[in-house]
Structure formats: C-alpha cells, structure tokens
Amino acid sequence: MTDLKKIDTYAKKWIKEASDRIKDSFSKELTIQTKSHANDLVTDIDQATERFFIEKINSVFPDHRILGEEGFGDDVQSLEGVVWIIDPIDGTMNFVHQQRNFAISIGIFEDGVGKIGLIYDVVHDELYHAISGEGAYLNDLKIPQMRKTKLSESILGLNATWVTENRRIDSSLLAPLVKKSRGTRSYGSAALEIVYVATGRIDAYLTLRLAPWDFAAGLIIIEELGGRATNLRGEKLNMLEGGSVFFANEELHDEILKDYLHNGKW
Numbered sequence: 001m002t003d004l005k006k007i008d009t010y011a012k013k014w015i016k017e018a019s020d021r022i023k024d025s026f027s028k029e030l031t032i033q034t035k036s037h038a039n040d041l042v043t044d045i046d047q048a049t050e051r052f053f054i055e056k057i058n059s060v061f062p063d064h065r066i067l068g069e070e071g072f073g074d075d076v077q078s079l080e081g082v083v084w085i086i087d088p089i090d091g092t093m094n095f096v097h098q099q100r101n102f103a104i105s106i107g108i109f110e111d112g113v114g115k116i117g118l119i120y121d122v123v124h125d126e127l128y129h130a131i132s133g134e135g136a137y138l139n140d141l142k143i144p145q146m147r148k149t150k151l152s153e154s155i156l157g158l159n160a161t162w163v164t165e166n167r168r169i170d171s172s173l174l175a176p177l178v179k180k181s182r183g184t185r186s187y188g189s190a191a192l193e194i195v196y197v198a199t200g201r202i203d204a205y206l207t208l209r210l211a212p213w214d215f216a217a218g219l220i221i222i223e224e225l226g227g228r229a230t231n232l233r234g235e236k237l238n239m240l241e242g243g244s245v246f247f248a249n250e251e252l253h254d255e256i257l258k259d260y261l262h263n264g265k266w
C-alpha cells in the first residue's frame, strides 16, 4: 500500500527547501522569458524549482511520475500509479512584479484519485495542506468545513479579463453574476484563490482556462472541506487537460450553475 504519510512528509520538507531558494532569489536578477504570449511569463526560478522537485522525487520515489508546468517531468498521458502534479510557482506574474502572492502547488494523485494537496504561500509562510480523508490544515490549524453562502452575500474570485472583450467568451455573459454578487476579487494565483475559497476568504473562484497544475492541489483541499470543484458546465475537472474551473461551497455552486452559467458555451 502507498505510504501517504511518508510522501507527505518528504513533499513538505522539499517545499520548505524550495521556498528558501525562491526567497534567496529576491536579491538576485531574474531571467524572464515569455511562453504562449507576452504576458505569460516564466523565470529561471520557476524552472530551477521544478527541476529541484523532480530530482528529489526521482531519488526517493523512482516509480512515481511527475506532471510539471515547465515540462521537465514525465510525458504523463494517464493517471495510473502515483502522479505528482506540480506548479513550481503559481502566480509567476506576481512573483516577478510583486515578490508576493504566489505559491508552490503540488497535488498528488493515485490511480486518478486526489490524495495529497499542498499549497505554500511562500512569502506569508502559509502552508495549506490536506491528506484525503484526514482533514485540511493551514499550517497547524485545522480548516473548518466550508460554510454555505448565497450569491448576494458572496465575494467572487474573477479576473476582469472575462468581463471585458476577450478571445474566449462573450464579455456580457458573466456580467449578471458580477452584479448580483457582493463583490469580486482577483489575486493572480489560481492556487491561492482556490485555498481562499477553501478558507472562506472568498466564496467562489471561476475562470475560463487553467492547466491541471494550477488547480490539482486546490481540488484536493476543497473536496476535503466539502466544497465543489467542477468546470463551468458543472462537470468533473479534467486532470490531464485542464479547462474552465469553478470552485465554490455547495449552495453557491448550485445557485450560480443553475441561474448564471446555463447559457454559456464554456
């Protein structure tokens, strides 16, 4: 049987080591490149951090596979066995511009089932972590089960991109949702926005296009707390391809899906 405690202990140790390296980089000059477009950034630190994790995982767990954002891991085409889904720095634009509001995100799956979720807010020293079935924690504090909210009393995590002209959706589609909510926020790190939903700092997070490493860990933490994690059609998230995402407490998820998302071609 897979020893989840052992995996979790190593993963947490490596996250702390990686975060020390990331913090050391603040005093050095970053090498910044762009990926799919001019605002899709990657730095030498994103790449070095991913390589660090891969080296460590391969040395202790040679039969585990790794799906990493920067592409140094394995060519993962299925979720058989143990698969680590890693974003070495989620919120790279924040890392570059702000030196805060970014996280290391690691979701560990066994035969397609989420087992361990780890999201570390490096600068604030806040580790959100869950082992499936054993509760979710923020550092040493147990996070309570998610409370239910109505849209009119909820804060939504939503990027302004989706309510201005964009390539993916009609920008008027989400306007009624924004109007009915108490307010919107956008933090620029999907992993952090998802754990903000988990801890009730915001009540829902929705966006049109994420990759598996942006939400793998968050999915495990949210589900451990009784929240819902789906795409914008209300379907199960695709852990190999990604797509749209919609995280919320149960009641709010039902309300938004039923009243606000049924017309969209998400």
Ligand code: 2AM
Residues within 6 Å of the ligand: 036, 040, 069, 087, 089, 090, 091, 092, 093, 159, 188, 189, 190, 191, 209, 210, 211, 214
């Ligand atoms: P990143 O910083 O790891 O790239 C920003 O709103 C959020 O969306 C971040 O979590 C960011 O992750 C993610 N993101 C940015 N560009 C993306 C892209 N082209 N595809 C998928 N996710 C992206």
Ligand code: CA
Residues within 6 Å of the ligand: 046, 069, 087, 088, 089, 090, 091, 092
């Ligand atoms: Ca990243």
